[in-house]
Amino acid sequence: MTAPTLTPQSTETQQTVAAEVEALLAQMTLAEKVEMMSGQGFFTALQEDNRVWGARPYRAGGGNARLGLSPLWFTDGPRGVTRGNSTCFPCTMARGATFDANLELRIGEAMGIEGRAQDCNFSGAVCINLLRHPAWGRAQETYGEDPWHLGVMGAAMGTGIQTHNIIATVKHFALNSMENARFKVNVLADERALHEVYLPHFKHCLDAGIASVMTSYNKVNGEYCGQDRVLLTEILRDEWKFTGFVHSDWVRGVYKVYGASAGLDIENPEPLVFGEKLVTAVEEGLVEPYVVDRACRRILTTQLAFARREDPLPAYGKELIACNAHRALALEAARKCAVLLENDGMLPLRREKTRKLAVLGALAALENTGDNGSSRVRPPYVITPLAGLRAMLGEEAVLHADESDLDAARAAADAADAVLVVAGYTAKEEGEYILGDIALGADKKPRGPSLSPTPIGGDRVGLSLPEAQVALIKAAAASGKPVVVAIVAGSAVLVEEWRGDVNAILMSFYAGMEGGTALAEVLFGDVCPSGKLPFTVARDATHYPFFDRDADEITYDLWHGYTKLEREGIAPRYAFGHGLSYAGFAYSALNARVAREAIEVSVAVRNTGDEAADEVVQCYIGAPGVEAERAVKQLRGFARVSLAPGETAIARFTVALDTMRWRAGQDWRLERGTYRVYAGGSSAQCLETSIEV
The missing domain is CATH 3.20.20.300 (Glycoside hydrolase, family 3, N-terminal domain)
Known part of the structure; x- marks a missing residue:
């Protein structure tokens, strides 16, 4: 038999492929087949x-x-x-x-x-x-x-x-x-x-x-x-x-x-x-x-x-690697991912009123795109927060100091019209745990710039910012100047220790090679923040499930995140799906009906602000919970809508009833009764109606 050439042919059928596979298997020895069942080299x-x-x-x-x-x-x-x-x-x-x-x-x-x-x-x-x-x-x-x-x-x-x-x-x-x-x-x-x-x-x-x-x-x-x-x-x-x-x-x-x-x-x-x-x-x-x-x-x-x-x-x-189109896509994602957690009106900053901006924190000048494990990418460049702001405002308009010298940080804040503190983590504090022979020797002395010192990554030892960064935030706040904190992290960071000292908080994540550009645009209102939290930020670490990073055994149950806090009647600091905007949004006209083995939901959302903005509309369903305990609500749909000032859009969701079944032994059951339907801008801010299923 002639060996197949693996060139794409759109007319190939499943039956032809199946026959070809059987013919190939018939020619192979046991050793050749087993060789296919592992990587090599x-x-x-x-x-x-x-x-x-x-x-x-x-x-x-x-x-x-x-x-x-x-x-x-x-x-x-x-x-x-x-x-x-x-x-x-x-x-x-x-x-x-x-x-x-x-x-x-x-x-x-x-x-x-x-x-x-x-x-x-x-x-x-x-x-x-x-x-x-x-x-x-x-x-x-x-x-x-x-x-x-x-x-x-x-x-x-x-x-x-x-x-x-x-x-x-x-x-x-x-x-x-x-x-x-x-x-x-x-x-x-x-x-x-x-x-x-x-x-x-x-x-x-x-x-x-x-x-x-x-x-x-x-x-x-x-x-x-x-x-x-x-x-x-x-x-x-x-x-x-x-x-x-x-x-x-x-x-x-x-x-x-x-x-x-x-x-x-x-x-x-x-x-x-x-x-x-x-x-x-x-x-x-x-x-x-x-x-x-x-x-x-x-x-x-x-x-x-x-x-x-x-x-x-x-x-x-x-030429397609890191091409202009893909860089633009990275920038689009960085613009859309930033979550505005709090804002007392400080943001957006205005160029005409911000002649000097103090940018504080070692992370502001660090190329910090995430951990150094198997997900590490080495892009042709990384725009840091400091570089992005200097490109926008000019070198002389941006002052920089970090937590290693609080006196210099205070001086920069005193000389500025507003302060940005970039705080959070790096690959040393969180990421893939690289240690020992299971990491293929990545714990050995670095042989070049590709490796980090040992150990790196792993589970966090705490959920708060490092003490030096908290001290930096408080030093910035003592200047009396407006202060915004941008958090760089992979998931929730507790903010109780310092949130009362600042004017705005932004979750900027590890924002990729164009992150610094996007951050500058969001801070100065060129881009309206539209990200929403894909996790719950608690007020206290004890509100999360038990976690032991060295555990030999651990139990995972039905409850974590927003379902756990709602079950226990605990208010989060920031709810799942939370995210503020420079615009405002009003929800109305929530309707739901059962049709074609699904719950069909519609809700109106209006931009009540003065500028165009995106809103992520979320749909949650709550089962009766009589046959078995269920979550108060569970996400079953989301849609990003773009709205001009004063514009109203109708967001529609179709939630298959099959997605609301619960597991009873080896079977799935759909509970009949009154279902609660929610739609809104976060899991904690929703309109609610009910429907019989």
């Missing part, structure tokens, strides 16, 4: 590249040289392609704050293009683990705390990537919401917590067509995810009918060869457990031959289906 490549992650595409399974089959060539994400000098977008959590699925789709397309331009056909950019607690070090890599929001945004990203015929993988499956203990922790979760809170966003993405799943390192109910038959076969295959392939996370993603029988198709990045051990297990009758055939069939079917699709672009040249 990673450790050698990493050594040759001086341990710079992403210096080349990584062979992540698949491939057969004798038959001319291409391997899977992997690039990570999720804030950009982790190769070369790619576009660095705002971190995923920042993009979650945009509540803009269309924007996320376009960013996914850009990542797909840049991945193709750098010889990759497999992307790990879709991270949708649920933010259970803000101390989680890799919170910045996901979209937020709500399963519905995670599913919608993740599906948009994956769809965008796959538009350019790169296979997307959704990660990390499942219940991965801790960092330091990720290799050992056993997460206990009952059927309801699993299926109602921690898994539905994965199903949402797979139903949207994302073609691969990456397992997580942790255990769930006593078994490592990479060899968990319940997760990988009973749920993924039997219940959800997923037909793509499943692969492990990098190093220590599987421990026993029975992982293949459980449903793991590929061990990455090397055959430490599969490989020769799996061949021997098959030969000795410990693993059935069909298990290997099944894995190879899934891999080949997915690869050939993508390879046969027609490319949207005629070519994917290097």
Whole structure:
């Protein structure tokens, strides 16, 4: 048989691909099939590249040289392609704050293009683990705390990537919401917590067509995810009918060869457990031959289906990497992600009244786009807050000092008309935990500028700003000048210690390569802030679920974030979905009806301000909660609307009744009775009506 050429052919049918796959399998030896079930050459490549992650595409399974089959060539994400000098977008959590699925789709397309331009056909950019607690070090890599929001945004990203015929993988499956203990922790979760809170966003993405799943390192109910038959076969295959392939996370993603029988198709990045051990297990009758055939069939079917699709672009040249269009997209995302938490009228600043601006904090001058783990992107440039403001106002109009010299900071504040304090974290305080051999030697002495000192990242040790930054804020406030604080972080930061000392607070996140430009535009009113919090900011750390970053075992239940605080009657400092604007918005005319097995909702929103602005309209549904305790409300829709001053728009949502079912054992039940319907600008500020279902 002639080996297939993996060039896109739009007329290829599923039946033809299936027949071709069977013909290929018939030609392969057991050893060749098992070779497809693992990555190859990673450790050698990493050594040759001086341990710079992403210096080349990584062979992540698949491939057969004798038959001319291409391997899977992997690039990570999720804030950009982790190769070369790619576009660095705002971190995923920042993009979650945009509540803009269309924007996320376009960013996914850009990542797909840049991945193709750098010889990759497999992307790990879709991270949708649920933010259970803000101390989680890799919170910045996901979209937020709500399963519905995670599913919608993740599906948009994956769809965008796959538009350019790169296979997307959704990660990390499942219940991965801790960092330091990720290799050992056993997460206990009952059927309801699993299926109602921690898994539905994965199903949402797979139903949207994302073609691969990456397992997580942790255990769930006593078994490592990479060899968990319940997760990988009973749920993924039997219940959800997923037909793509499943692969492990990098190093220590599987421990026993029975992982293949459980449903793991590929061990990455090397055959430490599969490989020769799996061949021997098959030969000795410990693993059935069909298990290997099944894995190879899934891999080949997915690869050939993508390879046969027609490319949207005629070519994917290097000139597309960090091109002007993608840089503009990064700037759009940075503009839309900023969340105005508080404002007493200080913002927006006016150029004519701000002859001198004091910009305080070491982070103001630091290229700080996120952690230094597997999601690290090395863009051609990064515009810092200080650089963005100096470009707007001129060098002489911007004074800079930091927390290392409070006297200099006070002097700068005294000499200015207004003060910006940039505070928050870096890769040292939060991010992927890089330590020891499990980090592939990243804890060794740096051999170049690509590595950070040890240890880096991990789960946060606290939820407040560092003491030196709090002292800086208070020193700025003592000047008597108006003070705004911009917070750079991956998730919630407690503000109780200093919020009363300042005039405005902005959550700016790790805002990507164009973040400094966007921050300047937002501060001076060229851009109206429109981001909304994709998580809840509490008044006290005890209001969040229990968190132990060194835990051997932990229980995840139904309650976290806004559902937990509402259940307990605790007011947050800033609610999920909260975000102020330079305009104002009024909601009215909330209507709901049941039609075609769905709740149809409409609400009017009017811009009551003096300038054009975007508003994120949110729709929540509250179930009766008689048959089983349910959340007061659950997000089931969101829409970004652009409104001119005085303009009114009607936001419409269709909420399938199936999405309101609750898990009863192995079944799903739709409770009949009175449902509450909410629509508004945050989870805490909604109009409410009720409807019988």
